[in-house]
Amino acid sequence: MFKDIIKMSFKNLLMNKMRTFLTTLGIIIGITSIIALITIGQGVTSSVIEQLSGLGGNRITVEITNTNVRKGFTDAEMESFLEIDGIDGVSPTVRKNLVYTLVPGETKSNYNYVYQSATRVMGVNNYYFELVANDTIQAGRSINDDDINNATHVCVLGYGIWKNLYGNYNPVGETIKILNMDFVIVGIMNELVGLDTAGNYSLIVPYTTAMRDLQMGLVKTFDAVLGDSGDMGIVVSQMEDRCAEILGTTSGYSVINQQEVMDIVVTITDLILGMLGGIAAIALLVGGIGIMNMMLVSVTERTMEIGLRKALGAKPSTILVQFLVEAVIISMLGGVLGVALGATIAYVASILIGYKFTFQATTVLLAVGFSVTVGLIFGILPARKAAKLNPIDALRAQ
Amino acid sequence: MFNNRRVILSMKGINKSYPMGESELQVLFDVDFKVYQREFVAVLGPSGSGKSTLMNIIGCLDVASSGNYVLNGRDISKLKDKELAAVRNRDIGFVFQNFQLLNRMSALDNVVLPLIYARVPGKERKQRAMVLLNKVGLGDKMLNKPKQLSGGQQQRVAIARAMVTDPSIILADEPTGALDQATGAQIMELFKELNREGKTIIMITHDPKIARQAGRVVHILDGRIYTQEEYDAKYNEEGLVREEEQSEITARNRRRRLMNV
Secondary structure, eight states: OHHHHHHHHHHHHHHTHHHHHHHHHHHHHHHHHHHHHHHHHHHHHHHHHHHHTTTOSOEEEEEEOOTTTOSOBOHHHHHGGGGSTTEEEEEEOEEEEEEEEEOBTTBOOSOSSOEEEEEEEEEEOHHHHHHHHTTOOSEEOOOOHHHHHHTOOEEEEOHHHHHHHHTTOOOTTOEEEETTEEEEEEEEOOOOOSSOOGGGGEEEEEHHHHHHTSOOOOBSEEEEEEOTTOOHHHHHHHHHHHHHHHHTSSSSEEEEEHHHHHHHHHHHHHHHHHHHHHHHHHHHHHHHHHHHHHHHHHHHHTHHHHHHHHHTTOOHHHHHHHHHHHHHHHHHHHHHHHHHHHHHHHHHHIIIIIOOOOOOHHHHHHHHHHHHHHHHHHHHHHHHHHHHOOHHHHHHOO | OOTTSOEEEEEEEEEEEEEETTEEEEEEEEEEEEEETTOEEEEEOOTTSSHHHHHHHHTTSSOOSEEEEEETTEEOTTOOHHHHHHHHHHHEEEEOTTOOOOTTSOHHHHHHHHHHHTTOOHHHHHHHHHHHHHHTTOTTOTTSOGGGSOHHHHHHHHHHHHHTTOOSEEEEESTTTTSOHHHHHHHHHHHHHHHHTTOEEEEEESOHHHHTTSSEEEEEETTEEEEHHHHHHHBOTTSSBOHHHHHHHHHHHHHHHHHHO
16 A cells, blocks of 8 residues: 555656645755765865875974074984984975976987976975875885985986976986086886875975085974874974974974874864755755645645545545655655755866765765655644544535 | 345434534434445435534544444444544445546546555456446546546446445435436436445435435434434425424414413
């Protein structure tokens, strides 16, 4: 009999296609926004976290915030942080735009004449490659500890600058001039995607070489990498002490636990998602009221039919179920269409914004479950009204 | 004359009153009513006589305020809503004055409807409905919507629907009320034929000409029920108290007055 009720409900709803569609629209809008928001939110959050946590939540960023106190740390000062128990390494980045030269004979570039230009030069160590490139490399090798200790004149080409200068040719082992000093090309990076893509158009050299030979200045900011044995709280406070010691002041610098940054990002995105979710819930509420309204009209219109059905033997519960099923069909229809539409919007957004599109089955279940619940909640009042109708009065209605 | 037949419907001391503000309006007074199996009974009464209320109680659409109602061997007086629904479904076939067909369904689907509530399987439902539509002469119009049928044809569909659950009684409320003379006569013929085949039919009407075609006529007036004999003795054709009785009353009064003097 339940099958028959569903069939009847579909027939009834198809009788008023326009009205059914317009009623469904409220739910479609609600579910669409919920799906789109959840999917976009999850995608963006996971992309941001993935990039922030390149080395996990075990990084502590030291930054000179007031350059009047000091322009930065020297390499020796920075390396003194390694003495703190629990710190495995430091990962500095110094940047400066410098002139470089390609000389035919020394390297086989796209240019058959002496080519001179300027680009960003980055002084880093091996942690940089771990963080931005997941320790992978297109060709050759990355900067290693020997390069740092000996301040060797080696350089790794960013993916973009390599393409511009060499096309697909592999120049590893050849020489490029930076500020008229010879640097041996030891590797080519993979193309970087995500938050930190500065390396794509950079020449990457050991930070010791950058600071001493290329005069690229002091280290304004660097990350310390916490070892497995280190306690975050203790290490952070020791690092603050060290900063105060070096700089001779207790202000003008910051020591930030990356995990905190990540937590803040998550908190903020959760907050925004929550607010948007609230708006979507209001849309759903309005949609639900729309369903209730339409079902009440439907009950009034079909009073005689309800009376007749009761006279022919329909129990109050049967009538209740029939009207409830109609409400749920409308809301479920809205839910399914909303999921499709919301996923499409999220997919398009993922292409436009450039985050990873992930779609979870739980989201669909959640949305459809939500819409069915809305249908049940807002359908119960009209359905009860129908079920309670007195057959004599109902049959007499015109 | 029907004593050797089974009683299918038996009412004893049925009263029905409706609350009217502070007081109550009594519509049925101490109604005793019996219908035997295979009978064709007409309940005849003018509007306001309480015949609709009686029909609603017979049809289990309403319950009596007091009294006893046994239908097909079952005491109906104390059943709940959902049990009454089952009784309506199984034991009563309704035929209404204005047909009461669902316009968006085909004739066939209209006839099938009571069987859905009786939880008859889909295939059997269709077969049974088709048999009955053929019986009422609409075998070629099963898939028509009610709007595509004439009034007489619509009432035939309604009769098929009333018959489809094979109920104990067919309860017809002014079945010819919305039809012209000729069509009404055809519908009456159909009822008589069904009765000859063994159906118990109770017909409510205000029209003496229609009522006379039934096997037995029961009168209802001002909420009280009378057999034909009782009614004839008390009322004339217009439903007014007979003159002989009137004059008897006046004669008695005159005598009383004389004695007092």
